[in-house]
Amino acid sequence: MVANGVSDSVNGPQASCSPLSLENINPKVVQAQYAVRGEIVIRAKELEDKLHDGEKLPFDKVLYCNIGNPQQLGQHPVTFYRQVLALCDYPELMDNAQAQNIFPSDVIARAKKYLAAIPGGTGAYSDSRGAMVLRQDIAKGIEERDGYPCDPDNLFLTDGASQGVHSMMRLLLRNEKDCILTPIPQYPLYSATLTLYGGELLPYYLHEETGWSLDINELREQTYKARSEGKSVRGLVVINPGNPTGQILSYENQVDVVKFCKEEGIALLADEVYQANIYRPDKAFTSFKKVLCDLKEKEVTLASMMSISKGFYGECGRRGGYTELVNLDPKVLAEVYKLASINLCSNVNGQICMALVMNPPKEGDPSYKLYAEERNELLASLKRRAVKLHKTLSALQGVTCTEPEGALYAMPHIRLPQGAIEAAKKVGKAPDFFYCMQLLEETGIVTVPGSGFKQEEGTYHFRTTFLIPEPETDEVAERLVKFHNSFLAKYGEPEQ
Amino acid sequence: MVANGVSDSVNGPQASCSPLSLENINPKVVQAQYAVRGEIVIRAKELEDKLHDGEKLPFDKVLYCNIGNPQQLGQHPVTFYRQVLALCDYPELMDNAQAQNIFPSDVIARAKKYLAAIPGGTGAYSDSRGAMVLRQDIAKGIEERDGYPCDPDNLFLTDGASQGVHSMMRLLLRNEKDCILTPIPQYPLYSATLTLYGGELLPYYLHEETGWSLDINELREQTYKARSEGKSVRGLVVINPGNPTGQILSYENQVDVVKFCKEEGIALLADEVYQANIYRPDKAFTSFKKVLCDLKEKEVTLASMMSISKGFYGECGRRGGYTELVNLDPKVLAEVYKLASINLCSNVNGQICMALVMNPPKEGDPSYKLYAEERNELLASLKRRAVKLHKTLSALQGVTCTEPEGALYAMPHIRLPQGAIEAAKKVGKAPDFFYCMQLLEETGIVTVPGSGFKQEEGTYHFRTTFLIPEPETDEVAERLVKFHNSFLAKYGEPEQ
Known part of the structure; x- marks a missing residue:
């Protein structure tokens, strides 16, 4: 393996490749869009960094309502899952007398069952x-x-x-x-x-x-x-x-x-x-x-x-x-x-x-009671938050919102003032993107504009999760109402 | 949402789609090959099922040497990694007085550092x-x-x-x-x-x-x-x-x-x-x-x-x-x-x-000693097994094998008898595939034919990991030698 051949290159045809650029990579990559984690989220991260550096903004926390990511917002994981997972990753725990006091017997049994049947485990x-x-x-x-x-x-x-x-x-x-x-x-x-x-x-x-x-x-x-x-x-x-x-x-x-x-x-x-x-x-x-x-x-x-x-x-x-x-x-x-x-x-x-x-714990299993409590409370809380968010959104001027029957999101239909639509066009943005970006800048609430999901021509929406922790929902609702009203005050009444 | 429109379909153009078949799915999917988990591995699984069902085969265990998957073959994981991972998946352990006796302090510190900096953890x-x-x-x-x-x-x-x-x-x-x-x-x-x-x-x-x-x-x-x-x-x-x-x-x-x-x-x-x-x-x-x-x-x-x-x-x-x-x-x-x-x-x-x-434990950290012992023993064992496998393979008639300097594999060059090459052609298989499949059927050793990696035209190889646990290597080597000799006895001397 000697350092051979380098000087030969001058005799070869010219390199047909330029350095990688937007112009010469796969155009499908450039064309693909994914609004859930696009420009608004990148701006949200910048604002979060500013807050972290002590800068004063109109809010003290960025609230990621752009993505169904409940644990990021503080939701507690289901204990049964995590106990089984911890034992599967560190099986020595099962042989430890002290650990046997920590883990319910069905958790240990489940981990043993899986590890016995998966050669090499996780x-x-x-x-x-x-x-x-x-x-x-x-x-x-x-x-x-x-x-x-x-x-x-x-x-x-x-x-x-x-x-x-x-x-x-x-x-x-x-x-x-x-x-x-x-x-x-x-x-x-x-x-x-x-x-x-x-x-x-x-x-x-x-x-x-x-x-x-x-x-x-x-x-x-x-x-x-x-x-x-x-x-x-x-x-x-x-x-x-x-x-x-x-x-x-x-x-x-x-x-x-x-x-x-x-x-x-x-x-x-x-x-x-x-x-x-x-x-x-x-x-x-x-x-x-x-x-x-x-x-x-x-x-x-x-x-x-x-x-x-x-x-x-x-x-x-x-x-x-x-x-x-x-x-x-x-x-x-x-x-x-x-x-x-x-x-x-x-x-x-x-x-x-x-x-x-x-295949969760069944009635009678040692873990069942806690599992059922956690599940019921999480679902009940999601429902309470869905109802509250729906009510808040529906009460906004020029906004209608279909009641969420399932999933983790509300998708309000917002009628935007002509002034806002024109202001958005001036900066080359979709009107609902323009609304969502201002919402972020003024409240720290991160949402996804309807244009990111595609929507009927001439209508505007945004998607927000209802995953904000319950103690904070009232305050977030207030911020949202205040923002919406000031947006309308700035750009005019929405046309119906 | 009424069940409407169903009867309209008779007026529409004929369906242009047939049920999905090899003929109408993306041809690139059909063309793609991945020999590490191909036909030989599927056959190995069948043989494993037979053994499991009590059927008598020339071996009592299938040995997966087709893939660098050491823990499947019994390699013990590095303790430090698994301890941190278990705590990250089930952080409540850290607050448990009993658990604090189980986990070294640097493990707990590492898990705390990561969980504090990752909102929502794992x-x-x-x-x-x-x-x-x-x-x-x-x-x-x-x-x-x-x-x-x-x-x-x-x-x-x-x-x-x-x-x-x-x-x-x-x-x-x-x-x-x-x-x-x-x-x-x-x-x-x-x-x-x-x-x-x-x-x-x-x-x-x-x-x-x-x-x-x-x-x-x-x-x-x-x-x-x-x-x-x-x-x-x-x-x-x-x-x-x-x-x-x-x-x-x-x-x-x-x-x-x-x-x-x-x-x-x-x-x-x-x-x-x-x-x-x-x-x-x-x-x-x-x-x-x-x-x-x-x-x-x-x-x-x-x-x-x-x-x-x-x-x-x-x-x-x-x-x-x-x-x-x-x-x-x-x-x-x-x-x-x-x-x-x-x-x-x-x-x-x-x-x-x-x-x-x-970023593993450093000298002086409570976990360092065990980590270093595990690492050194694993690497020393891999080296011993590489040397032994290389020696076994090099001694086979018609086989040469470059000494593995790194990675997890040996890639012996096998000269196959003309009789084997013809027999392979008759069943429409590459000659080294033919060899590897017989190796599996007679010894339970799963390897990947050189044709799966591409190779110089007219040469034949196979790839095998050196991950068989050390107590079994002698026996596996014996099986391999015995198979190779009987293969040559059956198909004739290899041409040089």
């Missing part, structure tokens, strides 16, 4: 689909939820549900003529991955005036229109409960969605990560897997995606999730397995947490 | 690049390693190094004319991601006869040839220490690589995940970051990738890693940040472990 690559014992526990939870069997070999554990969406987009999209029907407003992971994988977002609008309802006719119209333009509709994304919109689909609506997919030969991508976040006593979550089984449907391919990041548990940083694939050709299933293998496996700690979420 | 999404306090600790480790500054904002924490490779491929590859110079033999993540992201693998051959050396002239020749065909060379992958080949680059060779990248305007992708696996006292690992800094090089873009899965620690299942980006246009860096944001963040447990790997 420190070893598992099967690329996830460790079998964990997929079995998740399958059991799915069976209890739906009343139908679940094959663990149809489950793929992922680093959060986002990875499942990436895999499905990679699988389905072949070229720029391939489209995915996507709700508008949508969670921007879908628009971002559609851009990255080179497909087209085929929009269907949720109808705000009827509680963000999904109209099957519109799915059909968009599909036929796309086909008449030579495009191929490869999949339909349904987010239920809705993100950013918070609605829960009716069973009848879900049946129609499945029938539509069957008639049109379209794969159904069901984003069901908010399945544990239901706030209306008259509404219930039904999985698309159950609907398929009820209908004895054997043709419609379903990818049902779930996450440990949402629900009442909110274990976002752990990055756990699963995709259940139903009615998929075994040869294609083998390709999904191969795709998973290229990434080796998802993180085992997150895999374990996903199994704990789907 | 349960919250962090900054998409990784939590700042962890990036700072990693930067400190890099500075100590190289003697040059490291900016935490150039670090991106990833779910294993694989995710970093995905990001770089996504960033660099625009169309099928874009190539990445890749060593042959290579780690198949590179060929797989090149296929998935639609670029071309531009091969440069490592020279086995000179210890798998890297020849700069060949890089240059391949580059000029590709350019003359209208292709664009976007990056150069260097794996150091080598995988699957185990060689360590000389400093002079590294300097030449950097000069080549500069002259040709090519980004350098340095896979340095085996930097802690060095077995020759006369060899040392030097990072490409240090080489760049030594040369005061400000133009060559470098992505240096690191992982918690390798080294002596082998925390594979945790999925932690980082990419350090050097000399990258800040606007492009912002795009990498945006890409990371679309996936929210890597798992925080893996992030913490990456920080612990790069």
